[in-house]
Amino acid sequence: AQKITQTQPGMFVQEKEAVTLDCTYDTSDPSYGLFWYKQPSSGEMIFLIYQGSYDQQNATEGRYSLNFQKARKSANLVISASQLGDSAMYFCAMREGRGYSTLTFGKGTMLLVSP
Amino acid sequence: GAGVSQSPSNKVTEKGKDVELRCDPISGHTALYWYRQSLGQGLEFLIYFQGNSAPDKSGLPSDRFSAERTGGSVSTLTIQRTQQEDSAVYLCASSLDGRETQYFGPGTRLLVL
Numbered sequence: 001a002q003k004i005t006q007t008q009p010g011m012f013v014q015e016k017e018a019v020t021l022d023c024t025y026d027t028s029d030p031s032y033g034l035f036w037y038k039q040p041s042s043g044e045m046i047f048l049i050y051q052g053s054y055d056q057q058n059a060t061e062g063r064y065s066l067n068f069q070k071a072r073k074s075a076n077l078v079i080s081a082s083q084l085g086d087s088a089m090y091f092c093a094m095r096e097g098r099g100y101s102t103l104t105f106g107k108g109t110m111l112l113v114s115p
Numbered sequence: 116g117a118g119v120s121q122s123p124s125n126k127v128t129e130k131g132k133d134v135e136l137r138c139d140p141i142s143g144h145t146a147l148y149w150y151r152q153s154l155g156q157g158l159e160f161l162i163y164f165q166g167n168s169a170p171d172k173s174g175l176p177s178d179r180f181s182a183e184r185t186g187g188s189v190s191t192l193t194i195q196r197t198q199q200e201d202s203a204v205y206l207c208a209s210s211l212d213g214r215e216t217q218y219f220g221p222g223t224r225l226l227v228l
Contacts, residue, residue: 035216043204045158045219091157100213102148102171105157 003027004092004106011111013082020067021077021109023092033095034075035103036066040088048090051075082113117141119220121207127226128197136192136223140209147190148208148217149182158206164190165213197227 005024013019025034036048051059051066059066067076079086089110093103120139128134140147149161160174164184175181179198184190194201204224208217 033214037219042221043224044221045206045208047216047218050216093158095214098214100146100163100165100170102160102163102174103158103217104160107157 002106003104004094006092006106006109008109009107011109013079013111013113015084015113015115016081018078018080019082019111021079021090021092021111023075023077023106025073025075025092025094027073027094027096029096031096031098034066034068035093035095036064036075036077037091037093037105038086038088039091039108040085045091049077079111084113084115087111087113119207119209119218121205121220121223123223124221125224125226127228129228130199131196133193133195134197134225136194136205136207136225138190138192138207138209138220140188140190140207141218142188144209144211144218145187146210146213146215146217147184148210149190149192150206150208151176152204152206152222154203161192161205163213194225197225199227201225202227 032053034051038046049061049064063080065078089108091108092106095101122137147164150158163171179195182192204222206222208219210217
């Protein structure tokens with residue numbers, strides 16, 4: 001089974017609207033972390049937001065927020081007030097365990113923001 | 116401060132040649148990672164360094180791939196006898212330690228003809 005599932009290959013949104021990018025995960029470890037990265041056409045992976053499995057509150061970073069629903073094992077990224085510069089690939093990733101763990105990435109969602 | 120840097124940005128090589136890819140992590144980051152991203156795919160983990168040692172090499176696809184890290188800083192990923200299926204973007208990331216957020220470099224785009 002895939003550890004990270006991103007079911008939306010592509011999403012379209014109009015500028016200034018909000019958009020939700022879906023991510024579900026699979027782990028039996030009670031300690032884990034969830035990350036979202038943005039990859040514009042330039043190729044660099046840009047860290048956006050992090051949610052720990054024990055965090056009580058949903059993470060927020062500026063226009064980015066993470067809708068963390070632990071029982072459903074989902075960690076959706078919400079981008080408010082979309083901007084043209086938000087057009088990019090978005091990857092959800094997970095780190096498992098308390099010690100070292102590599103990141104497991106989903107296949108990504110391509111977001112296109114139109115004027 | 117400076118982010119993760121990688122060189123070269125692009126590399127075109129002929130099948131059978133060896134290539135070296137370089138990564139300079141963020142200063143003070145003890146953990147360093149190499150990933151590979153094939154066209155339209157997610158990221159595939161290759162190897163993890165903590166300091167100069169590599170406790171996790173599980174992602175290296177074959178013995179043609181090797182990596183080293185010196186002085187707890189710069190890392191080099193070497194691919195020997197390159198094959199066309201090695202064509203991909205090779206991304207390096209670093210973090211304060213093996214659990215903290217990973218920050219990525221701009222990648223090296225490798226094309227094997």
